Amino acid sequence: MKETFYITTPIYYPSNKLHLGNSYTTIVCDALARFNRKLGKDVMYLTGTDEHGQKISLAAEKAGKTEKEYLDEMVADTKSLWQLLNISYDKFIRTTDPYHEKAVQKIFTELYNKGYIYKGSYKGWYCTPCESFWTESQLVDGKCPDCGREVKFQEEEAYFFKLSEFSDKLLKLYEEHPEFLLPKSRVNEMVNNFIKPGLTDLCVSRTSVKWGVPVEFDPKHTIYVWIDALPNYITALGYGSEDDSLFKKFWPADVHVIGKEIVRFHAIIWPAILMALGLELPHRVFGHGWLMFGGDKLSKSKENSKVECIDPRVLVPLYSADAIRYFLYREIPFGSDGNYSTEAFLNRFNSDLSNNYGNLVSRTFSMVKKYFNSVIPEGSALTDPDDIALKEVVDREVKNTLTYMDELDVTKAVTAVFNIFTEANTYIQKVQPWAVAKQEDGQARLKTILRNLLEVIRIGSELFEPFTPTKSRQVLDALGITDKVFKNLDNFAGLTAGQELKPLDILFPRLDVNAELEKLGQITK
Numbered sequence: 001m002k003e004t005f006y007i008t009t010p011i012y013y014p015s016n017k018l019h020l021g022n023s024y025t026t027i028v029c030d031a032l033a034r035f036n037r038k039l040g041k042d043v044m045y046l047t048g049t050d051e052h053g054q055k056i057s058l059a060a061e062k063a064g065k066t067e068k069e070y071l072d073e074m075v076a077d078t079k080s081l082w083q084l085l086n087i088s089y090d091k092f093i094r095t096t097d098p099y100h101e102k103a104v105q106k107i108f109t110e111l112y113n114k115g116y117i118y119k120g121s122y123k124g125w126y127c128t129p130c131e132s133f134w135t136e137s138q139l140v141d142g143k144c145p146d147c148g149r150e151v152k153f154q155e156e157e158a159y160f161f162k163l164s165e166f167s168d169k170l171l172k173l174y175e176e177h178p179e180f181l182l183p184k185s186r187v188n189e190m191v192n193n194f195i196k197p198g199l200t201d202l203c204v205s206r207t208s209v210k211w212g213v214p215v216e217f218d219p220k221h222t223i224y225v226w227i228d229a230l231p232n233y234i235t236a237l238g239y240g241s242e243d244d245s246l247f248k249k250f251w252p253a254d255v256h257v258i259g260k261e262i263v264r265f266h267a268i269i270w271p272a273i274l275m276a277l278g279l280e281l282p283h284r285v286f287g288h289g290w291l292m293f294g295g296d297k298l299s300k301s302k303e304n305s306k307v308e309c310i311d312p313r314v315l316v317p318l319y320s321a322d323a324i325r326y327f328l329y330r331e332i333p334f335g336s337d338g339n340y341s342t343e344a345f346l347n348r349f350n351s352d353l354s355n356n357y358g359n360l361v362s363r364t365f366s367m368v369k370k371y372f373n374s375v376i377p378e379g380s381a382l383t384d385p386d387d388i389a390l391k392e393v394v395d396r397e398v399k400n401t402l403t404y405m406d407e408l409d410v411t412k413a414v415t416a417v418f419n420i421f422t423e424a425n426t427y428i429q430k431v432q433p434w435a436v437a438k439q440e441d442g443q444a445r446l447k448t449i450l451r452n453l454l455e456v457i458r459i460g461s462e463l464f465e466p467f468t469p470t471k472s473r474q475v476l477d478a479l480g481i482t483d484k485v486f487k488n489l490d491n492f493a494g495l496t497a498g499q500e501l502k503p504l505d506i507l508f509p510r511l512d513v514n515a516e517l518e519k520l521g522q523i524t525k
Ligand code: MSP
Pocket: 009, 010, 011, 012, 013, 014, 016, 021, 022, 023, 024, 025, 050, 229, 230, 232, 257, 258, 259, 260, 261, 262, 289, 290, 291, 292, 297, 298, 299, 300
């Protein structure tokens, strides 16, 4: 049986405006999903929407719509954005899907029957936009520590999950499975900020929130949104339904990719729920950093007036989804915060995509056209020191890319792919094919050089395709490569000699940075 790879994004709040910041998680997961498909794995890439809670009711009311009408529109909008960004998810779950609601009820009842949930009364500070309860000491200047907004004191009859029983088990988990929570710095945050001060039992039901999944055995209570949301990772696979074959096939997840502000839900509450249910834990939880804009988080709760400037709906039609995707992979060191600036984006577009990758492809294709009528030349054994050196760099960077992707480091991986393109451009300068073409007995050497270059473009484009699926596929198509999985990454013998290259448009036409800045300034005024 094929090896499986199960990757998830968080399920999105449909009331949040989607911008580059929150699209980041999904864009990153997409490269990982595509890469693993190309490794020949059976991939399940899950995303979806988190549709319950007071915040949704309020947003629907404000829009003068029922929750259902409001949500359907927002979900359609989310899906169309994922399409625009070329997101290849395999399944989209909505927490209002009836199969999910039923399974969540079952999970809640099972936790209750097993003694992990009990009835009590809740007193605490609630932040509506974040759907989070806070203790007095967690508040910052009396406000929500996550978003800085006003919190409300609430007291009500509620069910509690015995989270306090899991401290030792969680510490053991982090110790025995250092790969469970990545990057490693997040472990210290969890231990020092939450586990050491003492985990308290978690309030997991509300009587005041109507838009939620009712508790099966006490329907005046609705299930707390996070207890409704987290299990999406298993209900989407049919857990708690009649057909759990996907669950059996894909669970445990290979990785949950999430932003750093929701690590505590995924690294504390989620494993505790799974332990209580007696289920296996996900292999890895990766808490990535934030995309910042002028030093400010593109926030989920705070209003951000500058959001239009980084609206993918504006940027994609102008510069392509590939270019936006590439910028995020490359510029934000995966796991850390990173800044988005339009200028940096435009400069990288020119230096990396246009001058490096694009130029390598177009100059190689035009030389093959000029000297060999666009017919792929025969290769030969690599004996020339320049050829051997090129092959060594390619081999090294192929290995690096595979290792980094295995470690989920999309930034290092994409940088390794670019080392291949850079090396190929250096090789051209070194071997000077145009000079070889002028030599009387230069034909054989010229063939080898151009064949080598085409092979390097093939290997680089194979590795680059998960990041820039449209343009790299165009290059691979032009080279006559139809395989969906990686092949011949370790040799210069993947192309068919005698086959004609298909014509290829300029991949990333160079931009006039000042003119583009001016144009974007007008659009986003
Ligand atoms: N609904 C919860 C997740 C429940 S999962 C069981 C949620 N949704 S969200 O819509 O607010 O966030 C979706 C994703 O966007 C999260 O991974 C979040 O970290 C990410 N981001 C939101 N703003 C971001 C940036 N400015 N930069 C990077 N990622 C950020 O949380």
